[in-house]
Amino acid sequence: MKHLISMRDLSADKIVQLLELAASLEKDPSQIDLSRKVMAAMFYEASTRTRMSFESAMKRLGGEVIAMVGTSGTSVEKGETLADTAKIMARYSDIIVMRHPNEGAARYVSEQVDIPVVNAGDGANQHPTQSLLDLYTILKSQGTLEGLKLALVGDLKYGRTVHSLAYALAPFKPEFYFVSPKSLKMPSHILNDLTNKGISFREKTTIENIVPEIDIMYVTRIQRERFPDREEYEKVKNAYIINANMLKKAKDNMKVLHPLPRVNEISTDVDSTQYAYYFDQAENGVYMRQAILTTLLGEAK
Amino acid sequence: MKELKVDPIKNGTVIDHIPAGRVQRVLAILKPRSTDIVMMGMNFSSRAMKKKDIIKIEGRELTQNEVNSIALIAPHAKVSIIREYQVAQKSRVEIPNCIEGLVVCPNPKCITNAEPMVTIFNHNESEGRELTCQYCERVFTADEMIHI
């Protein structure tokens, strides 16, 4: 593995290797020493959370970080091409982590430089480190990835995270519930792909009845901008707010995940229940990113 | 074989069943050399297509790769290699596995539309007439493609 650009490039074996390394690094981070290695964060959009997760991952393994955040005041603003900016960053660092609003930007940069490139989000296309940390979180909380029942809840139409997660879990024979307002349903091309892979799923507009069945509830934000009219948004928004009361009949092993930041789709009264797992999920992101950085820098043992 | 309204050629390539009106775009892709003698026929009547265009190139045998590069705009073209006035070889165009720099990605948010770079589309025979952008990973049908 030279770069990490898209989940499509990853074999099931490679995913398992990364999951194992993340678990091993969580137990014993001292096994890897990335001192004298420099990670360049090329962030054409702020995405502070993702950047800080990567920085934490790198620094906790002894590495250094240099960062370009946003384009104002940089050579990009003077009209420098993406290829030129990337080539310079490659001279300053050992690995590039990049976030860009245009789809395919990370793939293009990976073709332009000799050092490893990690895609930290390219528009609506891919965000593979999020998908991998989600897998790691599910594995850690359930002890397996095989045969789980998952409800993906919220904006399933535009939500890159849930699309990617559906594909990432496909090799592990999941059963999905897709829970969303009618206007934000999972796109039909994804449903077709899942059908072709023999994955079973059911579409729902409410969550209540399925709570007792599921192992994972993956909640995403519903944005007002996605609705053609305000009235429809007001009608549905409360139906997708998870609170502690709704979880009363959940199985003991059930965990609620959310890519964060949440706005109001998970009430704070869920935080103190045994089901809340979204802050652990954020922490798991650091271990998974450590596994990715270590592997791409050729330091994995 | 039906009589063609352009002169027969001795040696070279005939491309038949080009959709009417696309002959110039086909030639722009094939980029004839200055030594090639090229005959273009436009708006010939055709049973299958109603109207079609035809190209004959005297003195040059196009390779299958060259021929395949026109597959997106002339998907049903038939290609004959002519030797001594006889059809020596017939083939159909096939969408190549990799199409570089011939089409624009229809996704406005694709990096190929934001940076000075060459587009690359990948194609598998199993995907019929669908192409995948190497960069934004979106899938388009050949008919949606915008030609450069």
Ligand SMILES: [Zn+2]
């Ligand atoms: Zn594209």
